[in-house]
Amino acid sequence: MSTLFSGDFWAFVGVVAGIYTILALGLQIQFGFTGLLNFGQVAFMAIGAYTMAILVVKEGWSTWLAAPLGIAAAAVGGLVLGLPSVRLRSDYFAIVTIAFSEIIRYVATNEDALTGGSQGTIALGKVGTAAQYNTQWSSFQSRVQGWLGFSSSDATMLVIVWLVAVALLALTALAVRTPWGRVLKSIREDEDAAASLGKNVFSYKLQALAIGAALAGIAGLFYAWEFSFFSPDDFEPLLTFFAWMILLLGGLGRVWAVPIGAGVFGFIFAGTRFLDFAPFTWFGSDQRAYLRLIIIGLVILALVVFRPQGLLGRKQEMVLE
Amino acid sequence: MSDFLQLLANGLVEGSIYAIAALGVSLVYALLRLVNFAYGDMMAFGALIAYGCNGPLHQSMVVSALAGMAATAVLCLVLDVVLWKPLRARRAGFMSLFLASIALSLLLRQGLLLGAGPQPEAYHVNPYRVFVLGSVRLSEAQVIAIATAGATIVLVALFLARTTAGQTLRAMADDRTLAAIAGVDVTRATQLAWIVSGLLAGLAGVLAGLVEYSFDPNFGFELLLPVFAAVVLGGIGSAYGALAGGLALGVAEELSTWSGFAGGVNPTYKPVVAFAVLALALLVRPQGFFGRARVA
Numbered sequence: 001m002s003t004l005f006s007g008d009f010w011a012f013v014g015v016v017a018g019i020y021t022i023l024a025l026g027l028q029i030q031f032g033f034t035g036l037l038n039f040g041q042v043a044f045m046a047i048g049a050y051t052m053a054i055l056v057v058k059e060g061w062s063t064w065l066a067a068p069l070g071i072a073a074a075a076v077g078g079l080v081l082g083l084p085s086v087r088l089r090s091d092y093f094a095i096v097t098i099a100f101s102e103i104i105r106y107v108a109t110n111e112d113a114l115t116g117g118s119q120g121t122i123a124l125g126k127v128g129t130a131a132q133y134n135t136q137w138s139s140f141q142s143r144v145q146g147w148l149g150f151s152s153s154d155a156t157m158l159v160i161v162w163l164v165a166v167a168l169l170a171l172t173a174l175a176v177r178t179p180w181g182r183v184l185k186s187i188r189e190d191e192d193a194a195a196s197l198g199k200n201v202f203s204y205k206l207q208a209l210a211i212g213a214a215l216a217g218i219a220g221l222f223y224a225w226e227f228s229f230f231s232p233d234d235f236e237p238l239l240t241f242f243a244w245m246i247l248l249l250g251g252l253g254r255v256w257a258v259p260i261g262a263g264v265f266g267f268i269f270a271g272t273r274f275l276d277f278a279p280f281t282w283f284g285s286d287q288r289a290y291l292r293l294i295i296i297g298l299v300i301l302a303l304v305v306f307r308p309q310g311l312l313g314r315k316q317e318m319v320l321e
Numbered sequence: 322m323s324d325f326l327q328l329l330a331n332g333l334v335e336g337s338i339y340a341i342a343a344l345g346v347s348l349v350y351a352l353l354r355l356v357n358f359a360y361g362d363m364m365a366f367g368a369l370i371a372y373g374c375n376g377p378l379h380q381s382m383v384v385s386a387l388a389g390m391a392a393t394a395v396l397c398l399v400l401d402v403v404l405w406k407p408l409r410a411r412r413a414g415f416m417s418l419f420l421a422s423i424a425l426s427l428l429l430r431q432g433l434l435l436g437a438g439p440q441p442e443a444y445h446v447n448p449y450r451v452f453v454l455g456s457v458r459l460s461e462a463q464v465i466a467i468a469t470a471g472a473t474i475v476l477v478a479l480f481l482a483r484t485t486a487g488q489t490l491r492a493m494a495d496d497r498t499l500a501a502i503a504g505v506d507v508t509r510a511t512q513l514a515w516i517v518s519g520l521l522a523g524l525a526g527v528l529a530g531l532v533e534y535s536f537d538p539n540f541g542f543e544l545l546l547p548v549f550a551a552v553v554l555g556g557i558g559s560a561y562g563a564l565a566g567g568l569a570l571g572v573a574e575e576l577s578t579w580s581g582f583a584g585g586v587n588p589t590y591k592p593v594v595a596f597a598v599l600a601l602a603l604l605v606r607p608q609g610f611f612g613r614a615r616v617a
Contacts, residue, residue, distance in 0.1 A: 037416065084604050091356055091415055091557060092603065095549050099596040102546055110589045241423055248420070283435075290431040297431065300424035304417050305407060 009270075011154035015226055017266035018161035021259045023219035023239075024246040025165075025172060026212035032253040033176055034208035035188035037094040040081065040101030041216050041243050044074040046108060046235040048217025049224040050115055053133040057124040063136035067221050074217025077104075078210040086205040101237060108232040120231025121224075137225045161222055165259065168215065173255040184208055185253075238293075242269075245296065248303045249311055261311070268299060326457050328575045334463045336571020337470030338528050342544065343551040343563035344477060345521035351494035351558035352514045353405065354415055358422040360522055361548065362429035365541030367393035367523025368530040369433060372442045382446060386527045393526070394519030400425070401515050426542065433538035441535040462531035469528060473521070474564055480517075481560055490514055494558065547574070547592060550599040573598050 023045060030036040052070035055061040061069075085096045108115045116123035116131070125131030145156040175181055186194040187201055195201045224230055242265065250261025269292070283291060303311075346360050357363075371389030374380040380388070404425065408417060450461040459467075481487040489510050492500040501507045529544055530536045551570045555562025577586040577594040586594055 037419075084600060088603060091419070092553055094419060095356070095553055096600065096603065099546060099550065099599065103593050103596055106590065106593050110587065238427075241427065244420060244423075287435055290435040293431040294428055294435070297424045297428035301404070301421055301428070304413075304421045304424065305404075305411075308411075308413070308417055 008152055008154045011152060011158045013266045013270040014158045015154065015161050015222075016269075017259075017262040018158070018165045019219050019222045019226065020243060020246055020265065021165045021262040022168060022222070023216050024243040024250070024262060025168060025255070025258050026215035026219070027243050027247050028253075028255065028258050029172060029176075029184075029215070030208050030212035032247065033181065033184045033188060034205060035090075035191075036086065036205060036209060036212075037090050038097050038209065038212065039094050039237070039240055039244075040097035040099070040104075041212070042235045042237060042239040043081075043101035043104040044077055044213035044216035045220035045223060045239070046101075046104050046232070047077045047213075048074040048220030049230060050108060050220075051217075052221055053121050053124060053224060053230075054114065056133040056136075057121070057131045063134075063140075070221055071214050071217040074220065075210040075214040078213030079206060081213075082206045082209040086202060086209065098237060098240075101235070101240065105232050105235050108235070115232070118232060120233075121229055132228070134225050134228050138228075141225075157226060161226075164218070164222075168218070169255055169259065176255065180204075188253075241300075242296075245300050245303075248300065251311060257311075264311070268296065325576075325579055326455070328579050329572060330454075330457045330459060331463070332572035332575030333568065334459070334467050334532060334571070335575060336568035337467050337474070338525055338532065338544075338567075339548055339551045339571050340564045340567025341470055341473055341521050341528070342525035342548040343555065343567040344474075344560060345518040345525065346548060346552050347555070347558055347560060347563040348490070348514055348521075349518045350552070351560075352490065352497070352511060353409070353418070355405065355418040355422065356415070356549075356557070357518075358419060358545070359426035359429055360518075361541035361543070361545030362426050362433065362538075363393055363396065363519065363522040363541070364526030364529065364544060365433055365536075365538050366396060366429060366526070367519075368526035368536060368541070369437050369442070369538065371523070371527045372437075372444060372530070375444050376442065382444060382531075385444070386524065389527050390520045390523030393523030394516045397515040397519030397522070398512060401512065426545075430538060430542055437538055439537055439539075441537045442530075443535040444531055446531065460532075462534070466528040466532050469524070473524060477517070477521075477560070486510075486513055490517075547595045550595045554599055554602050570595050570598060 023041060026044070027038060027041055030038045030041075048070040050070075051073040052063070052066045055066035055069060056063055059066075081097065081100045085093055088096060109118050111117070112119075112123070115121075121133060122130050124133070141153060141156055141160070144160060145153060148156060148159060150156050150159075176184065183194065183199050183204055186197075186199070187204055191201050194204075223234070227234075246258065246261040246265045248261070249264050250257030250259075342360065342364060346357055349355055349357055367389040369389075370392040371385040374388045375382055375385035404421065405418075408421060411417075413421075446462060452459045452461070452464050479487075481491060489500070489505050490513065492503070492505060493507065493510050493514075497507065500510075525544075525548075526541060529540070533540065547570060548567075551566040552563055553566070554570060555564070555566030574591045574594050577591065578588045
């Protein structure tokens, strides 16, 4: 019960919610505004995190050069995925994106020489050494902690992640109000109409996909720094589904609904840890981990059936079809 | 050359399992426009029910397989009543159905992990009995799988082509509204599609469990993506496409590891090969081999 009242624990929940906000914001641009059914979002997170870690450990790059390159690599990944696939029908596109994310995970698991394989980033360096990619980040974080006068590193990370998240949310909110954003929405509503008005639908879809992928890349960087170790298992398709759940919890087509969805999700996900009363006590701790995911599955199902526009979405603007 | 034939045989075994599963996915898609992401976990459900009969209850493999298939069909029917029917009544589109099936997949898999535990299980069959055919060696499980799959494919093809029920299903796949106007009992036909799809899921699960020898509740989900690739390769909603796609994919996966083919691909990359084949095929023919060209 003591963790329930621990500030550090809830700061951690807040950090994870912030990372998910950035991840799901990418999906909001891709699906909520452009109508692209991307089910492979986690792949771009992996590309961002791995690019940064590999450049830092293997090439000895500065974190401040490697991180932007990780984001760029994620965006390029979005273009590579999009070039052959955005012309496909939406159901085919959805399947191809899941497939893409699984391919990325397979490659990360099997290319030991490049990624450290299934052992994760700890095996990135020479044999027998535990590789660290976050030395520079940690010293930056402790400097920020000094400025803020915080005693907890979790609280510091919370501030950093949410500053970035709010900045990205504000940028996105501005971007979707520009003519560019209106073209995206018109593609979501009626692709043929947008094309008939001379808009290059293919190019706009690619842009939305690449920008959403770049956001996932940023989420991947923070994920890597927050946990100071990751392996291909951290990028299972489950994470993409969590991002989708956040999108639905918040609401489709609304930028500021994303952090609310992420907050509610974080609360459900963390809150299910405290189910230590009957009937949950009948199960062992590993079985309760399955129960948590069952509860999350039930919440998604209930949302899809009863509230297809999301908790805060506008029914007039966008309903999950 | 002999290892080429061996790989071809392995590919046909794997491909026939993909084909059965792809048929089940495609059938439901053709009628309900539902891409069932929970199908892999339904396969695992069937395989584990069969294991329950075969292991702890000491039933023969045939009885166990039938029990697993029947249980999966019942599961599909129940889910149709409690989940898919309300969604259809709300005129839910592709997106809602797909997301609901993803959530269902999560529920089913975690439910199986909760019920059966994460440890791998194996059917009580002799893994060392081997059939030799020329230079090709096939395990008993592989022979059973390919024979059963062959028989099933013929049976399903006859069912769809010759029986009234099969024609009803094809009519509904063509045009649901028109079929309803022509007097087809849409509810009954939908239930029938779920029964067939469930039986196929259970069978594919049991056969995959036999061939892989040991399996856990996650194995269905791992099979799902190649099955989807097979469905898309053949064209979603096309029965013959699903069969062809499944066989083609199984063979492509196995043959990619052949040393005569540019040294062969590392076997761990077999699933990647499946998707590379898929991506190439979609570039050439975006609607799949047998799919109808359709906008949106």
